[in-house]
Amino acid sequence: MSDESRQNFLNKIRVQKDLEQATGSVIERHGRGAELVSKFAALDRVDQDFIYHWAGIVSESNEELAGHFVNRAPSAFESMDQAGVEAWLIAAMDQFDNQGLGTAIEALENLQDFSANYALRHTSCLFESVATFLQHFVKGLGGRELQIASDRDTYTDTEKLFLPDSCNEHSEYDLNFSLFKLTAVHLWAQSWYGTWRYQVVERLIRSEDPGAITAVFNRLECIRLDACIARDLPGLHRQLESAAYRSEEHRFAWQEWRDDAFLLTGSSASALDSVALIADFISRPLPALKRYQGDVHLLAVRDAMFARVEREKAAMKQALAELQKALEQATEGDSDDTSNPKNLGEFSLTEDGESGSGGDVQFELSYDGEPVEMTPELEALLGSIMQDFGEVPDDHMAGINPSMYPEDLESDGAGQLGATQGDELSDAITYREWDYTRQRFRDAYCLLSEFDVPTGESGFVEATLEKYQGLLKSIKKTFEAVLGESKLQRRQSQGDDIDIDALVEAHADFARGHEMSEYLYTQYRNVERNIAVMFMVDMSGSTLGWVNEAERESLILLCEALETLGDRYAIYGFSGRTNKRCEIYRVKRFDESYTGEVRERISGIRPKSYTRMGVAIRHLGHLLNMTRARTKILITLSDGRPEDYGGYKGRYGIEDTRHALLELRRDGVHSFCITIDKEAQDYLPHMYGPANYAVIDEVKKLPLKVADIYRRLTT
Amino acid sequence: MPIQAIRTEENLVTEEPYYEPVGDEIEVYAAAYRNQLPILLKGPTGCGKTRFVEYMSWHLQRPMITVACHDDLTASDLVGRFLVKGGETVWVDGPLTRAARNGCICYLDEIVEARKDTSVVIHPLCDNRRLLPIDKLGELLQAPDEFCLTISYNPGYQSVLKDLKQSTRQRFVALEFDYPNAEKEQLIVEKEAPGIESAVAKHLVKFGTMTRNLKGGGLDEGASTRLLVNAAKLIVAGINPVVATDTAVALALTDDTDMLKAVHELSRSVF
Numbered sequence: 001m002s003d004e005s006r007q008n009f010l011n012k013i014r015v016q017k018d019l020e021q022a023t024g025s026v027i028e029r030h031g032r033g034a035e036l037v038s039k040f041a042a043l044d045r046v047d048q049d050f051i052y053h054w055a056g057i058v059s060e061s062n063e064e065l066a067g068h069f070v071n072r073a074p075s076a077f078e079s080m081d082q083a084g085v086e087a088w089l090i091a092a093m094d095q096f097d098n099q100g101l102g103t104a105i106e107a108l109e110n111l112q113d114f115s116a117n118y119a120l121r122h123t124s125c126l127f128e129s130v131a132t133f134l135q136h137f138v139k140g141l142g143g144r145e146l147q148i149a150s151d152r153d154t155y156t157d158t159e160k161l162f163l164p165d166s167c168n169e170h171s172e173y174d175l176n177f178s179l180f181k182l183t184a185v186h187l188w189a190q191s192w193y194g195t196w197r198y199q200v201v202e203r204l205i206r207s208e209d210p211g212a213i214t215a216v217f218n219r220l221e222c223i224r225l226d227a228c229i230a231r232d233l234p235g236l237h238r239q240l241e242s243a244a245y246r247s248e249e250h251r252f253a254w255q256e257w258r259d260d261a262f263l264l265t266g267s268s269a270s271a272l273d274s275v276a277l278i279a280d281f282i283s284r285p286l287p288a289l290k291r292y293q294g295d296v297h298l299l300a301v302r303d304a305m306f307a308r309v310e311r312e313k314a315a316m317k318q319a320l321a322e323l324q325k326a327l328e329q330a331t332e333g334d335s336d337d338t339s340n341p342k343n344l345g346e347f348s349l350t351e352d353g354e355s356g357s358g359g360d361v362q363f364e365l366s367y368d369g370e371p372v373e374m375t376p377e378l379e380a381l382l383g384s385i386m387q388d389f390g391e392v393p394d395d396h397m398a399g400i401n402p403s404m405y406p407e408d409l410e411s412d413g414a415g416q417l418g419a420t421q422g423d424e425l426s427d428a429i430t431y432r433e434w435d436y437t438r439q440r441f442r443d444a445y446c447l448l449s450e451f452d453v454p455t456g457e458s459g460f461v462e463a464t465l466e467k468y469q470g471l472l473k474s475i476k477k478t479f480e481a482v483l484g485e486s487k488l489q490r491r492q493s494q495g496d497d498i499d500i501d502a503l504v505e506a507h508a509d510f511a512r513g514h515e516m517s518e519y520l521y522t523q524y525r526n527v528e529r530n531i532a533v534m535f536m537v538d539m540s541g542s543t544l545g546w547v548n549e550a551e552r553e554s555l556i557l558l559c560e561a562l563e564t565l566g567d568r569y570a571i572y573g574f575s576g577r578t579n580k581r582c583e584i585y586r587v588k589r590f591d592e593s594y595t596g597e598v599r600e601r602i603s604g605i606r607p608k609s610y611t612r613m614g615v616a617i618r619h620l621g622h623l624l625n626m627t628r629a630r631t632k633i634l635i636t637l638s639d640g641r642p643e644d645y646g647g648y649k650g651r652y653g654i655e656d657t658r659h660a661l662l663e664l665r666r667d668g669v670h671s672f673c674i675t676i677d678k679e680a681q682d683y684l685p686h687m688y689g690p691a692n693y694a695v696i697d698e699v700k701k702l703p704l705k706v707a708d709i710y711r712r713l714t715t
Numbered sequence: 716m717p718i719q720a721i722r723t724e725e726n727l728v729t730e731e732p733y734y735e736p737v738g739d740e741i742e743v744y745a746a747a748y749r750n751q752l753p754i755l756l757k758g759p760t761g762c763g764k765t766r767f768v769e770y771m772s773w774h775l776q777r778p779m780i781t782v783a784c785h786d787d788l789t790a791s792d793l794v795g796r797f798l799v800k801g802g803e804t805v806w807v808d809g810p811l812t813r814a815a816r817n818g819c820i821c822y823l824d825e826i827v828e829a830r831k832d833t834s835v836v837i838h839p840l841c842d843n844r845r846l847l848p849i850d851k852l853g854e855l856l857q858a859p860d861e862f863c864l865t866i867s868y869n870p871g872y873q874s875v876l877k878d879l880k881q882s883t884r885q886r887f888v889a890l891e892f893d894y895p896n897a898e899k900e901q902l903i904v905e906k907e908a909p910g911i912e913s914a915v916a917k918h919l920v921k922f923g924t925m926t927r928n929l930k931g932g933g934l935d936e937g938a939s940t941r942l943l944v945n946a947a948k949l950i951v952a953g954i955n956p957v958v959a960t961d962t963a964v965a966l967a968l969t970d971d972t973d974m975l976k977a978v979h980e981l982s983r984s985v986f
Contacts, residue, residue, distance in 0.1 A: 136977030139932050140925040141984070181980060232921075235957075236984040490787070501796075508797030508804040670878070691870055697932055 008041070015040045015048070022052040022070065039074035047077050054089055065096055068108050079115035084122070088114050124168030125176035134163075134184050135697065141185070143192045144384045145678055148184065154294030156187040157304035158196050158388075162294075163187075169291065175243075182243050182292040185236055189225040191387060193271075196301050198309065198389050200271045204298055214296045216281050220274040222293055223258050227265035244290040253287035270390065305388060312385055316396050319378050320347055322651040325437055327367055347372075347397050349382075363392075377682035431615045433579065436655035446615040448582040453573060455597065456604030464556045468703060472557055475707045479561045488522055495521030531714055532568040532590065532629035536620050538638040539573040539585060540611040547639045547676060548607050550702040554637070555587075555602045557703045558710065559594050567714070568629060574616035575608035578645045582615045583608065590627050613642040614656035617671075621664040633713065634664060636673040637706070641683055658687045672713060674706055726778040726819065734763070734770035735903050737895050744771050747888045753841040753864040755884060758892030761939025763903075764867045767892070768822045777861055778819040780810045784829035790836045794849055806852060811836065815847045818861030826866040827879055834883050840864055841886035894940055897924060903940060908947035915950060918985040919943050922960060925981045926968065933974050938964045956986040 016037050040048060051073045059066035069089060076085045088111065096104035107114075127150040134148045138161065151162035161184055167176045190196060207213045230237040245251040261277055263269060324347070350364050363382055365372045374382075385392055430444040465472065489495075491502050499522045506516045535558070537551055555571060562569050570592075573585035587605065588598045617634065624632050642653030661671050673684055673693040684693040696705050747754050748771075756764045765781070772779035782793065795809035814821035823829070823837075839846045841864060847856040866887065868879055895903060897920050904916040911919075920943065927937030942964045949959035960982040965975055 132973040133976045133980075136929060136933055136974055137980050140929050140977055140981045142925065142928050185984075233984045234918075235982075235986045239983070488787075490789075504799060505791075505796055507799050511799060511802065511804045512797070689870070695932060 011041050012037050018048065018052060019070070022055045036071065036074070043074060043077055047082065050082055050085070054086075058089070058093065061093070062096060062101060062104075065092070065101060065104055065108075068105050072108055072111055076111055076115070079111070080118055084115065084118045087118065119171065120168055123171055123173045123176060124166045125173060125180045126166045127163060127180075130177065130180055132698075134161075134181065137181065138184055138188050141188055141192070143188070144387055146188060146191060153297065154183055154187070155297045155300065156190055156196075156294070157297065157300040158191055159304045159308065161187045178239060179243055179291060182236075182240055183294060185229070185240070186222070186225065186292045187294055189229055190221070193225055193228045194387065194390050195221050195225065195271050195274075196305060196388070197271050198305065200275055201298065201302055201305060203275055205302055210298055212282065213278055214298055215286060216278050217274055218289070218293065218296045219257065219286060220261055220264060220277055220281065221271060222290060223254075223261050224264040224269050224271070224274055227269075231267060240290075240292065243292060246288065246291065250288060254290070257281070257284075257287060308384070309388060312381055312388075313396055316378075316381055316385065318650055319375070319381065320397070323347075323372065323375075323378075324367070327372065329437070329439070349392055349397065375682075375686070380679070380682050429619065431582075431618050433614055434656045434659035436652060436659075446579045446582050446612070448576075448584060448615055448619055450584045450586055453585045453587050453601040453604045455600035456602075456606070458600055458603070460552065460603035461556055461599045464553045465560070468553070468557055471704060472560055475557060475561045475704075476564050478711055479565050479707075487525065489525050490522050491517075491519040492521045492523045493519050495523030497522045529565070529567060529714070530630040531633065532624060532627045532631070533562075533570075533633045533635060533710070533714075534620050534624045535569065535571045536616060536634060536636045537571065537573045537587070537605060538611060538636070538640075539575040539605060539608045540639070540643075541575075541607050541609050542611075543639050544607040548605065550676075550700070551637055552602055552605050554703040554706040555605075556599065558707055559588075559598070559602070561707050561710075563594055568627060570623065571602070572616075572620055572623075573605055573608075574613070574620075575610065576612050576615075576644065577609040579612070579615075579648070582612050584616060584619055590623070610644040610648075611638070611640065611642050611653075612644040612648055613638075613653065614660040617657065617660040617664060621660070621667065621669055624664075624669055625667055631714070632669045634669055634671045635710070635713075636671070636675075637702075638673060638675045638677070640675070640677045641680075654683050654687055661687060672709075674702075674709060676702065726780055727776075728769055728773040728779060731773050732766060732769045733903075733906050734766055735895065735899055735906070737892075737899060740767065740890050740892075741771070741774065743888070743890060745775065748775055748863050751845060751860055751863075752888045753866070753886060755887035755889040756865065756867040756892060757870055757889055758867075759894070759936060759939060760869055761941030762892045762894050763940060764892055765822070765824060768820065768865055768867075771865075772820050775820070775863075777863070778817065779822060780814045780819050781822045781824060782810050783824045784826055784833075786828050786830065788829040788833065790830075790832045791851075793833060794836055794847070795851075797851060811840075812847060812849060812856065814864075815840065815856050815858040815862050818859040820863045820865060823864070823866045826868055826883075834880065837864070837866075837883065838886065841883075894923070894927070894937075897921070900940055900943070904943055904947045907944040908951050910951040911947045915956060915986075916947060918956070919947055919950075919960070922964075922982055922985045925985075926964065926978060929974070929977070933971065933977075934968055936968065938968060942967055957982050960986075 019037065019040060040051075043051075051070060055066045055070050058069055069092070073085065076088055080088065088108075091114070092104045092107040095107045131148050131150075138146050138148065144159075146156070147160040149160045149162050150165050152164070153162060154164055155162050163180065163183060167180045167183075169179055170176050194200075204210060204214060204217060226237065226240060229240065245254065258265070261281070264273055264277065346368060348366050348369075350366070363374070363379075365374050365378070382392060385396060428447040428449045431446040431448055432441040432443050433445040434440075435442050490499050492499070499520055502517065502520045506520055510516045535555065537555070543551060559569075559571075568590055569588070570590045571587035573587060574583065575585070576582040585605070585608075587601045588594070592598060613636075617636075621634060624634055641649075642657045643649045644653065648656070664671055671688060671692060673680075673688050674696065675684065675693065676696050676698075678695070678697070680693065680695050684695070687693075694705070694709050696702050744754060744767075756767065758764055768779065768781075782788070791809065793809045793811040795807055795812045797804045797806050799805070808816065811821055813819070826833075836847060839848060840858060845858040845862070847858060848854075849856060894900060897917075900920045900923065901913070901916045904919055905911055905913060908916075923938045923940070923943045926934065930937045946956075946959045946963035949963055950956050954962075957979070961979055965978040965982065968978065969975060
């Protein structure tokens with residue numbers, strides 16, 4: 001007998017003994033018994049012990065069940081890991097406890113289904129679990145902000161990346177996760193490297209057989225995009241290569257296409273080159289899609305893109321018109337004759353020499369040959385336009401109609417003032433508004449009235465407190481920690497310890513014949529907070545639905561937390577329509593305590609009409625200034641940029657709001673804005689200053705974030 | 716033995732520190748220096764503010780005294796105090812006084828962290844008076860022309876309690892710093908971490924830009940040039956680039972798991 005077989009033999013004897021001990025019965029040396037022993041012997045010692053351990057536990061409930069378990073356990077280990085086997089056994093024991101032995105044995109026998117199910121659950125990568133990660137990841141890669149969404153098909157419409165609910169192509173979670181990520185990368189690359197250029201989409205749509213053409217186009221583009229990624233992101237390229245193919249034949253088929261379409265792998269190749277090559281490839285058999293490739297939904301791309309192009313064209317024109325106006329005014333001095341279109345200059349764009357690939361192009365804007373500084377808003381716009389066109393088309397730059405902006409503010413606004421609101425307006429307060437086109441205030445231009453928010457449904461508060469029970473606890477805890485933060489205070493007249501610095505100084509004074517100080521101690525003490533905070537809540541129509549609910553929820557959580565902190569706070573909503581009907585809604589005044597009525601008012605916050613921010617800031621800032629506190633903060637909860645009837649939009653609204661905030665700042669009030677507007681980065685830094693805003697990417701997170709931001713802001 | 720904590724002559728920067736100018740900051744600083752104007756440096760952390768002051772100290776051949784401000788730093792820590800030695804009292808100059816006496820560059824790093832009472836001594840030094848009142852000595856010190864006060868401040872702090880007052884900031888010539896453009900940043904990484912391959916440095920900078928894309932969308936700050944240099948040094952020391960960026964950059968930036976994963980994957984994308 002060789003050493004190895006001798007070892008095997010001894011091993012089997014040991015297993016047999018262990019088995020007999022565990023099951024309490026003699027195992028046959030032949031037939032099924034012998035088969036079981038050799039199966040056990042093949043298992044790891046750890047797994048064997050695991051089975052014995054559980055067999056012991058099960059046999060205390062039922063010996064027959066334990067026997068079944070021991071019989072099936074080795075096969076269970078073939079298809080599952082230890083956690084899986086444990087889950088399978090526990091499921092069976094649950095059946096035994098509730099339904100009896102029969103069903104429990106049935107559950108054990110149903111091993112195949114269970115393990116298949118287990119594998120699916122534990123190896124597949126679910127959309128929900130990776131959505132946040134992917135959103136960050138894609139944002140980090142760069143370019144136009146792309147949303148991540150789940151859909152039955154995998155594709156992009158150039159604004160969103162649609163991904164499947166789950167990915168379970170592989171038997172390992174990590175591989176599935178990686179594939180999920182690479183699928184998103186491929187879709188991102190389509191946007192970044194210009195697959196969906198305007199010209200391309202037009203040509204594809206106009207072709208005779210869009211279905212067949214796009215199938216070829218999808219594959220050719222894949223070759224081009226992979227080459228682009230290989231140049232810029234070698235790490236990703238390696239991952240893509242290792243994940244792409246289903247078999248050697250698959251790889252070979254793609255290799256053939258790539259060799260024949262080598263033109264596309266050059267750094268100057270564009271999507272138009274792919275379109276040009278379609279004719280050469282249309283009659284060839286198509287290789288199956290690479291694993292990470294999605295479909296092409298030409299119509300979705302067209303709709304999203306055409307809508308965006310129009311939107312951005314208008315936005316571009318408006319931005320340039322505003323810029324032009326400002327520039328003309330700067331050169332003409334303070335002349336009021338702004339409607340005269342004569343002698344207006346022209347804008348031109350030049351590409352910066354340092355341009356990278358993809359959408360990564362830097363521009364220099366000049367006006368009549370003079371370089372002009374671009375706003376971040378304009379830069380983002382140009383970036384997005386570049387992604388669509390690969391250049392900035394002339395008609396985006398030309399045809400600015402100087403009279404189109406700003407609209408005639410007076411006539412539009414005054415017409416809206418109906419008789420219905422006349423009574424309430426009798427005690428309205430007037431505020432001025434900053435008109436940047438004139439570089440002057442419009443005195444007494446806005447009429448503002450205060451209203452109480454009608455109380456809302458009473459169940460909302462309880463439901464919210466219930467829903468966020470856990471979160472509220474942790475928020476309160478962190479707030480208490482702020483409160484409990486004690487600091488070492490030096491030079492106290494009494495305290496826990498001697499302040500050596502102070503003592504040395506006092507001794508020196510004494511030695512020189514001066515009077516000794518009595519402030520010689522150090523003491524740990526809480527620093528008194530002296531903060532008044534005003535929450536200004538956006539009640540514009542656009543908050544309808546989710547946003548409004550999230551705002552209300554955040555306010556409730558925040559109030560609960562603020563009560564522990566003891567900071568003085570007030571909550572006001574704002575909305576309105578035109579300068580003659582600016583409305584402020586009282587939710588909680590500074591001198592009011594957090595009563596049931598306040599809570600019901602919070603739940604009664606409802607979307608109204610528009611967002612005239614400047615006047616609201618001036619009014620609430622005034623209220624805030626009337627309170628006595630060392631630190632005063634105005635926090636705005638908003639979902640978008642300032643906008644109202646009568647020309648209060650775009651740069652006009654932003655400049656007025658900015659001016660109102662500057663006025664506040666001069667009075668010593670700090671302002672901060674929390675928004676869910678994804679484009680907020682373009683204008684918020686200008687309005688609030690670089691560090692005084694936070695953009696929340698998910699409405700759901702608002703309640704959590706608002707409290708967190710407040711804590712960070714005030715410590 | 717005279718009691719003196721720091722000797723100014725030892726603070727003379729003798730070797731040229733590596734500094735890559737991004738605009739005309741060197742000329743502006745030099746001009747402000749010649750006109751006895753104090754200078755405020757603004758910018759995110761790790762973008763080269765301190766290195767710039769070191770460079771200017773070498774460039775202008777003036778010793779430099781740096782004070783890292785903290786929230787317990789008082790006016791007397793800056794000005795100086797009496798100490799007792801053998802029953803006698805001895806006056807010891809603080810760093811600010813020493814700089815003002817000897818015509819040094821005094822660099823107060825992260826000034827907003829210091830206690831509010833420090834502004835009392837800074838203000839008269841920063842306007843045309845250029846005086847440092849030392850009440851304990853009954854002395855009014857007139858700073859020589861060579862003295863230059865430089866303070867730094869990171870406007871990215873979101874706490875409203877840590878802000879620079881208008882009365883302070885309006886006394887300074889302000890220079891704004893930001894991360895350099897990709898080409899320059901690559902150059903800096905290559906110079907600061909000698910031995911790094913140019914392609915790797917390029918990728919590091921690309922990775923840095925990606926993390927800066929995430930600023931405001933989950934990250935408070937993107938990776939600073941300093942962090943990129945740190946990562947480059949680790950890479951030169953033989954650490955795998957992805958591990959180096961994970962440890963030197965990602966973990967330094969955030970604790971959020973999703974965000975960490977995203978930054979990690981971004982790093983894997985470029986290397």
